[in-house]
Every structure is written in structure tokens, then in C-alpha cells.
Amino acid sequence: MSAPAGVGRTLRKIVAFFLRDFRIASGYRGALIVETLEAFFGVATFYYLSRFVSSAELSRAIPGGNNYFAFALVGFAFFDYLGIALTAFDSSIEEARQNRTLEALLVTQTPLSVILSGSAVYPFAALALRTCVYFGWGYLFFGFAPHGANWLGAAAILVASMLAFAGLGVLSASYTVLFKRGNPAKWLVLGVSGLVGGMMYPVSVLPGPLQLVARFVPVTYSLQGMRAALLSGAEWRELWPSIGALLIFAVILIPISFVVFSWALRRTKITGTLTHI
Amino acid sequence: MPPGVINAGMSERAIDVQNLKKYFPPASAGWRAFLQPFVRATHCALAGVSFSVEPGECVAIMGPNGAGKSTLFRILATLILPTEGRAAINGFDVFAQAQGTRRQFGYHTGGDEGFYTRLTGRANLAFFAAMNNLSANEIAARIAAVSEQIGISEALDAQVRTLSTGMTHRLGLARAILHEPPVLLLDEPTRSLDPLAASDFRRLLKEDLVKKHGTTLLFSSHSAAEVEEIADRVVLLEKGRVAAFDTPSRICALAGAPNLEEAAPKLMRLFREREARA
Numbered sequence: 001m002s003a004p005a006g007v008g009r010t011l012r013k014i015v016a017f018f019l020r021d022f023r024i025a026s027g028y029r030g031a032l033i034v035e036t037l038e039a040f041f042g043v044a045t046f047y048y049l050s051r052f053v054s055s056a057e058l059s060r061a062i063p064g065g066n067n068y069f070a071f072a073l074v075g076f077a078f079f080d081y082l083g084i085a086l087t088a089f090d091s092s093i094e095e096a097r098q099n100r101t102l103e104a105l106l107v108t109q110t111p112l113s114v115i116l117s118g119s120a121v122y123p124f125a126a127l128a129l130r131t132c133v134y135f136g137w138g139y140l141f142f143g144f145a146p147h148g149a150n151w152l153g154a155a156a157i158l159v160a161s162m163l164a165f166a167g168l169g170v171l172s173a174s175y176t177v178l179f180k181r182g183n184p185a186k187w188l189v190l191g192v193s194g195l196v197g198g199m200m201y202p203v204s205v206l207p208g209p210l211q212l213v214a215r216f217v218p219v220t221y222s223l224q225g226m227r228a229a230l231l232s233g234a235e236w237r238e239l240w241p242s243i244g245a246l247l248i249f250a251v252i253l254i255p256i257s258f259v260v261f262s263w264a265l266r267r268t269k270i271t272g273t274l275t276h277i
Numbered sequence: 278m279p280p281g282v283i284n285a286g287m288s289e290r291a292i293d294v295q296n297l298k299k300y301f302p303p304a305s306a307g308w309r310a311f312l313q314p315f316v317r318a319t320h321c322a323l324a325g326v327s328f329s330v331e332p333g334e335c336v337a338i339m340g341p342n343g344a345g346k347s348t349l350f351r352i353l354a355t356l357i358l359p360t361e362g363r364a365a366i367n368g369f370d371v372f373a374q375a376q377g378t379r380r381q382f383g384y385h386t387g388g389d390e391g392f393y394t395r396l397t398g399r400a401n402l403a404f405f406a407a408m409n410n411l412s413a414n415e416i417a418a419r420i421a422a423v424s425e426q427i428g429i430s431e432a433l434d435a436q437v438r439t440l441s442t443g444m445t446h447r448l449g450l451a452r453a454i455l456h457e458p459p460v461l462l463l464d465e466p467t468r469s470l471d472p473l474a475a476s477d478f479r480r481l482l483k484e485d486l487v488k489k490h491g492t493t494l495l496f497s498s499h500s501a502a503e504v505e506e507i508a509d510r511v512v513l514l515e516k517g518r519v520a521a522f523d524t525p526s527r528i529c530a531l532a533g534a535p536n537l538e539e540a541a542p543k544l545m546r547l548f549r550e551r552e553a554r555a
Contacts, residue, residue, distance in 0.1 A: 009410055016407035020393065020400070027395045104391040104452065107354050107384045108408035109376065269358045270318070272301050272351070 013110055017118030018125065025122070039133045040141075046072045047142040062202060070144055070231050075199040077134045078226050081158070082193055082219045084127050085120075085165030086186045090176035092119030097180075106274070112265060113258070116173060124162065148233035157229055157239065160246035161222035167253025168218070174257070174264040177274065193219040221245040289368050291460050291493035292330035292353065297362035299323040299348050299517075318360060322348040324517040325362065330495055330510075332459070335487045337504040338497040339541055340514030346497040347386075349514070350464040353495070354384040366460050382460040383453030387468030390445065394438035398429065398448050401437060402455060409456035423451045426485060428477075443474040450478075454486065461486065463496040467503060475503070483507040501538035513541055513548075520548035 025032070050069035062071050092115070096102035105115055138144030172186045196203065196210050197219035203211055214220045225242030228234035268274040300318035323345045330336045338346050351357045353364055355375040364371045369378040392401050399420060406416040424430045429447045432440055440448065446466070453461060466482070467475035483506070486492040498504050504511055505525045513521040513528070521528055521544050525537050532540035532547075 012412075013407055016404050020396070020404050023400060024393060024395050099393065100391040101393065102391075103356060103384075103386075104405065105408065106356055107379060107382075108405060109379045109410050109456075110408040111376065266358070267315075269356070270360075272299075272348070272357045274356065 010114055013114055014118045014121055017115075018121045021119070021122030025126070035130070036133055039130060040137045042076070043073065043134055043137040043142060046076060047138075069138075069142065070146070071202075071227065072200055073134060073138050073144055074227050074230055075223055077131045078158075078161070078223055079194065079197065079199040079219060080127055080130070081124075081161055081222070082165050082168075082197075083190060084123050085162065085169040086172050086190060087169075088120040088123040089116050089166075089169040089173035090183060090186070091123075092116060093173055093176050094180075102274070113261075116170065120166075120169070146230045149231070150229045150233050150235065150239070153229035153234065153236060153239045154226060156243055157222060157225035157246070160243045160250065161218065161226075163250035164218040164222070164246045164253065167250060167257045170257035170261050171253070174261045177261070177264045177268055180273075193217050196220065198223050218246055218249040221249075290329040290365075291332045291334065292336075292364075292366055292495055294329065294349075294353075294364045295327050295362055297323050297326045297349070297352065297364055298360045299345070299352060299357070300360045322517055323352075323359070323362075326514070326517065326519055327362075328512050328519060328522050330493055332493055333487065333491045335483065335494040335496075335507055335509045336512065337508035337510075338495065338512045338514060339499070339501070339504055339537075340497075340520075341545070343516075344514040345517040346514055347464055348517075350384070350386075350462055350495075350497065353462055354382065355379060380456075381458055382462050383456070383458040384462045385449045385453040385464070385466060387446070387463075387465035387470075392437040392445065392448065395436055397434050397436055398440065398451075399433040401448070402433075402452060405452050406455045411456060419455050419457075420451075423455055427451050427481065442469055443471070446470060446474070446478065450481075454492070458492075460493045460495070463494065465497050465499070467498065467500070475500075479503060479507050501536065501541055505537045511537070511541075513544055515545045515548050516552075518548070518552070520545050 047069050050067065050072060054068050058068055062068065093102065096105060096115075096119075106112065110118075135144060135146075168189055172183055172189075175183050175185055192213065193199075196206060196214040197217050198214065199219075203214045203220060203224075206214065221242045225239050225246070228242070229239055265274070299322045301320045301322055302316040302318045303320050326345070326349060328336075338349065340346055348357070352359050353366065353371055355371050355378055358372060366378050367381040369381055371378045392398075393404070396404075402420050402423075403416050406419060411419060420433070421430075424433050427447050427450060429444060429451060432444050432448070437445065437448065446469075450463075450466070453463075461482075463482075467478050470478060482494060482496070487494050487507075494507075496508075508525060510522065510524050511528055512519055521531065523531070528544065529535065529537060529540045532543040534540035534543055
């Protein structure tokens with residue numbers, strides 16, 4: 001099989017995964033309406049919280065001098081990408097185990113790496129839509145107006161973030177493959193990232209040791225870059241440090257995660273527990 | 278020899294199993310479950326199984342619960358790794374060439390409910406066909422042909438959760454043969470079917486798939502009558518070992534029994550006694 005044909009097949013499979021998940025999700029139309037409304041309440045909560053805490057001092061503390069609502073909304077919306085990256089891969093395995101499709105998938109001519117990647121496409125696409133809904137509500141009702149945003153830069157930050165987060169996600173999936181449920185590593189990463197990553201407050205307000213920890217957390221660079229691109233309209237040269245840091249995380253984490261995942265997979269094929277619930 | 282085969286010293290039989298051994302770690306619960314992936318495998322499921330299946334042949338695996346039938350199928354289907362020994366399907370080593378092996382077989386188990394129940398049968402088949410590298414045109418044509426062949430055309434556009442057990446089984450078989458594999462691995466395919474549906478299913482396997490299309494069939498069953506009806510040869514498994522491997526009539530002759538239902542337990546008992554003496 002030639003390389004382009006192989007790429008074409010893989011892409012067709014990724015589309016098949018997306019269509020599968022889209023069709024299943026569209027069978028639950030009520031959930032879509034509820035989620036859209038839930039996003040409204042989330043945005044409204046941030047808006048009124050920001051009105052309560054807003055002050056000139058706070059605005060000065062926020063990079064770019066933006067209002068707290070815009071700062072928190074971007075943090076809230078994009079922190080979700082880390083959450084989805086950490087859950088999408090292992091959820092795909094867990095769900096396939098639960099609905100007994102994992103065995104049927106594993107005997108097809110599709111490698112598990114493609115099964116994992118394909119299963120993550122719809123959750124990421126749905127999250128991108130949810131981000132738009134957040135921003136839409138913010139724009140329509142609460143004065144969120146990212147005028148002069150560097151949208152291409154924001155897209156680049158998003159792609160680099162997803163690559164960096166994917167490494168963490170595959171590591172998380174390795175845990176699920178080996179031990180089935182409960183994933184303390186996932187919650188540790190989410191907890192630490194939530195604390196030091198700058199989702200709700202700037203990293204600069206943290207004590208020195210936590211600021212040091214923040215440097216080793218990819219979401220720090222993701223949120224920093226995203227806010228710079230969307231809220232300050234930062235130019236490419238200002239975004240490169242964030243993009244570069246995220247790509248370094250990706251280059252380190254993705255190969256490690258695939259080595260760990262392959263090892264975990266082999267272990268479960270030896271113990272015969274891969275498809276056990 | 279199929280393209281891509283590395284001849285690893287194994288014959289070109291449809292299925293070739295040589296001295297296959299499989300040990301599992303003992304099951305553990307509570308906090309010990311965290312250590313299970315690293316515990317030494319001591320529980321023997323297969324203790325050196327060897328047999329082969331010729332192209333176009335229909336071979337049954339018989340044995341009591343715990344004999345190792347499902348373990349054998351799962352190794353052949355590349356779902357688990359053996360502890361020792363070798364196995365090949367159409368010349369593809371199932372361990373060293375797992376990806377190539379998966380082109381050679383279709384796999385279906387009797388307890389197979391592995392479908393996306395909120396999707397239609399057609400959407401499920403299309404998805405799994407795409408996973409087996411069929412193009413969009415091939416998928417439509419194959420679904421039409423296979424559903425006609427298996428008799429599921431009318432149920433194709435219903436959500437799988439609304440289908441009967443028998444129809445879901447047929448859908449499982451359709452999924453297994455959609456990519457036209459030369460070998461079919463069926464683990465207790467009629468397990469939860471009523472006698473009429475099971476009879477239909479057997480006819481479909483023997484007359485249509487094996488005789489008409491030349492598919493090689495390896496299946497397991499607890500029903501001696503079913504095995505006698507469709508199998509060319511039978512592997513009797515007892516505690517992970519091959520107690521006998523021959524045609525149903527010769528197994529009956531060997532045991533001095535009128536049918537397989539009486540012959541199989543008799544031969545297994547003799548095998549156990551011989552093993553105990555050894």
C-alpha cells in the first residue's frame with residue numbers, strides 16, 4: 001500500500017468515527033438544547049462574578065489590561081480542551097468496553113492508534129462548537145467583544161495546545177488500558193493545571209514555587225497564548241514563545257505516550273484483560 | 278501465498294496452530310487488582326495445542342467449559358498474546374503480523390452484542406466496513422450483497438436496539454464476512470439462538486459460506502449434533518490439550534459410540550485417565 005493511499009484510508013476512517021459519534025449524539029437532541037442553555041448559565045455566572053470583583057487594580061493585574069469577564073471566559077472555555085484531551089482517549093476505550101464494541105473494533109484492520117485518534121475527533125469538534133456557543137452568549141448578552149483578535153494566531157495556539165494535550169491524553173488512556181477505572185493521574189493533572197495554569201486568575205498572583213510549577217504545565221502556555229491572541233490581538237512574534245513551548249511539550253509527550261501506551265496494550269494482551277470491564 | 282506474507286516456516290494451510298500455550302495471571306480483586314498486570318501468569322488455559330485446517334474446510338472445536346476454546350479463538354483473532362507456540366492464518370503469523378492477519382479472517386462470537394445500539398444495522402455495518410478498509414462504493418455494494426445473502430435486508434434500517442437476538446446474530450455474522458475474509462472464526466455462534474434460528478444459521482454457514490464461497494470455517498460449539506451436521510473435522514479440547522482431532526465418524530469409531538454426543542465425553546474421559554496415569 002502506498003503512503004498516500006494509507007493516509008487516505010486513515011482519513012476515511014477518521015471521518016467514519018466522526019460520523020458514528022455525530023449520529024449517536026444527534027439521537028439525543030434534548031441534550032444539545034440543555035447543553036446550549038447550560039453554557040448560557042455558565043457565561044452569565046462569570047459575567048456577574050466579574051462585575052462583583054472588577055476593579056481598576058484587577059484590570060491592571062490582568063495581562064493586556066482586559067476586563068476580568070473576558071479573561072475568565074477565555075480561561076474557562078479553553079481549559080475544557082485539556083479536560084477533553086484527558087478524557088476523550090480513555091473514555092473511548094471505556095465506552096467501547098462497556099458497549100462491547102472494543103473486541104469488534106480490535107479485530108478490524110484499524111490500528112488502535114487510529115481508533116483512539118478517531119474517537120477523539122468528535123469530542124474535540126463538539127468542544128469547538130461549545131466554545132463558539134460560550135463566546136456567542138458572551139457577545140450577544142454580556143459585552144464580550146474580541147475586536148482586533150488574531151484569529152489565525154488563536155487557531156495556531158489551539159492546534160499546538162491540542163497536540164501537547166493529546167500526549168497527556170494518550171498517557172491517561174494507557175492507565176485506563178492497564179487498570180480499567182479511576183484514573184488518579186488524570187485528576188492530578190487536571191487539578192494541578194487548574195490551580196497553576198491561570199484559568200481563573202493570572203499566574204503572576206501565585207507564590208513563586210507555584211509559578212515555577214506553572215512553567216511545566218502546558219495549559220499555562222495555552223491560556224497565555226490564547227488570551228494574547230484573542231484579547232490583545234497579539235502579533236505572531238508575541239505568540240511564538242507560547243506556540244514553541246506547546247510544541248516542545250508535544251514533541252516530548254507524544255512519543256513517550258505512544259511508547260507507554262504500546263507497552264500497556266501489550267501487557268493487557270498478555271494478561272488477557274484488554275476487553276475486560 | 279497472499280501478498281505480504283513472510284514465510285516464517287509455517288505451511289500454507291488456512292489455519293496452522295503449533296504447540297500453542299497460554300497462561301493467565303490469577304484473577305485478583307481489591308488493591309491486588311492493581312498488581313495484576315505485573316503478576317506472573319500461572320493459570321494454564323492452553324497447554325500445547327496443535328492442529329491445522331485446510332482451505333475450505335469446516336473444523337469444530339468442542340470441549341467443556343474452561344477447556345480453552347475461547348482463549349484459542351481470541352489468540353487467533355489477535356486479541357491476546359500466547360505464552361508460547363505459534364499460529365498462522367493463511368500464512369500470516371498472528372503475533373508477528375497481526376495487522377496482515379486481520380485481513381484474513383472474520384470473527385464473531387455467539388454472545389456478540391458489540392454494536393452501537395442507537396445506530397441502524399446499516400450504519401453499524403458501514404462503520405465496521407470502513408474500519409476494514411472498504412471504500413464508500415464497496416461498502417454500499419457489500420452491505421447490499423451480504424444482507425441479501427444472510428437475510429437481514431429488511432432489518433438493516435432499524436436501530437440495532439430494536440432487533441431480535443437472532444437478527445443481531447445475523448448482523449454480527451454480516452459484519453464478520455463484509456470484507457470477504459477467506460477464514461471465519463466463530464466462537465459458539467449459535468449459543469443464544471432458538472433451535473429454528475440455529476438451524477437456519479448452520480445452513481447458512483455450511484451451504485452458503487463454506488460450500489458456495491469456499492470460506493474456511495473454524496467454530497466452537499457445545500452441541501454435538503451441530504458439530505456432526507456441519508464439521509468436516511473436530512478438535513476435542515480438554516483442559517487446554519487436544520484430546521482428539523479427526524472426522525466426526527472416525528471419532529465415533531475410535532470411541533465405539535454411535536454418535537458424537539456419546540463419543541466426545543467418552544474420549545475426553547479416556548484422555549483424562551491417560552493424562553492422570555502419565
